Amino acid sequence: MNAGHLPILQVALPLIAAPLCVLLRRPAFAWAFTTLVSWALLAMSILLLIRVMADGVISYRLGGWAPPFGIEYRLDAVNCFVILVISAVAAVVTPYMRQSVAREITAPRHNLFYGVYLLALTGLLGIAATGDAFNIYVFMEISSLASYVLIGLGSSRRARAAAFQYLIMGTIGATFLLIGIGLLYMMTGTLNLADLSLRVAEVPDMRPIYAAFAFITIGVLIKLALFPLHIWLPNAYTHAPSAVSAFLAASATKVGAYVLLRFVFTLFGPEFSFERMPLMEILMPLSLIAILVGSGVAIFQHDLKRLFAYSSIGQIGYIALGISFASTSGLTGAIVHIFNHAMMKGGIFLALGCMMYRTGSVELSALHGLGRRMPFTMAALIIGGLGLVGVPLTSGFVSKWYLVQAALEADLWPVALLILLGSLVALIYVGRVIEAAYFRPPPPGAPAVREAPWQMLIPTWILLAASLYFGVHTDITVSVAERGAEMLLGLPA
């Protein structure tokens, strides 16, 4: 295989695999094929990251047309890292899907499910890889349309209503992005992100650029599910099949955060976004509210998937908060948290899938006594939960460390206090889970429950072991994130 074509293969492989997968009628074949594809993607993304860290930015010309006229795939430390996160999550979640999907999706056509899943993967990888503004819109719609279908496949009828709600909001967000891209094209005559970043500064009349900035930011914030544009998220994550919740929670919002970083820093530039436009004044209060309200609402949930969906809204707040500092440590914290939260929340939703598989419920009351009966699943859930709190030795601690540091650097000690307060609130909802799992006796007459099958436990533990590993060995994730942060801020690497 010619390594020079890796950037496009990364996107083309799942795109071609999706229709092929539909041809495989036996669910086991479709699953095995999808697993192979996801492992191949992981291998490619590791190769790409190694090359980018060694040689710097890779620019790939689609069809040999030179940028800015042709479409360019531009890979640097930031998007290689995002691609690695997505493909790593996919490579772990796909093996898990076989049993979980067989149990939770009643429709007989599992090959269609895997086909749509591969399309979602294509879209997410495409957003991360491309260096073309319109391409971002198209890939965003590919991944979104596929995720509406995946969410709608949930067993409860509320899954369909949640998918419809997400479709409406997601389409409004994507169309806002399209308006913004149109305004940018009108003023600059280019769609290439690198070219745009040079020309935006030269535009004589800035008013359409301001409008473009506003449309793009709002559109992306809907995808990112930042408070108050988050209302699609809790229903979608609660009612989607468990494996889909895990995959989307770990990848879709992370890609939203990446797109925000790309537009705010690479395209408009930090000077425009934070000095001429009040991005910090908007983003910072919203993220702090997201942290406190998201975590606060999570305390009162009885459905565990909904509980952790609200906790996701809080965690997205931390990512957006890191972006709003526009400093090296803030961005490092945000990028590291993209990775860490993907591992933790992916692991948590996989553990909930194990619980769903054995007990048929993810209600808090169904947890009673499970600490003894499903020890590995519950331990995984607790480790993930402690990571969300940010206990030292978990990777959640690393990201919060950088965020607090960024707040202190910016002389915003109330923000640092609020970050810590958010952790305390998270401790309450994680505490409720621990209490229910370990300190409550099983209800009398409860059916005997066995530990989840190892094919599901291993993927769950891989994600959470990764979150523990990168909580102690921080140098790998932090060095990539720091390099990405410096590049986004335009500092010499």
Place this chain on the structure above:
Amino acid sequence: MDILTHFNYWAAIALATIGLYAVVARHNLIKKLIGLSLFQTAVFLLFITIGKVTGGTAPILDAAYSLYSNPLPHVLILTAIVVSVSTLAVGLALAIAIKRDYGTVEEDEIHDADSAAGTGGEE
């Protein structure tokens, strides 16, 4: 003044606002989808307007024409139309599934049915 010379832009803004209003204000899922399509189509109009060059022809490679409209927005919008049609298709498919499961496509009735079922509902 501006309204006449920039008629297309005003039309796009008006259509987008009407579409967005329908999405927010209507409770019928099908009407919401109609509003969404209207909103997207208004953006297509905006793009096509951007590409228009006054006095230009269609972009045909011929010695007789030298002034022609910018074809790139047209190409972009062809793609965006495909996206919009797919969105509408998925949306309608979901509406059919909702009608099958709930027996209604009215949003408030769906909410009522959910809170009546009481399966961990909020809102």
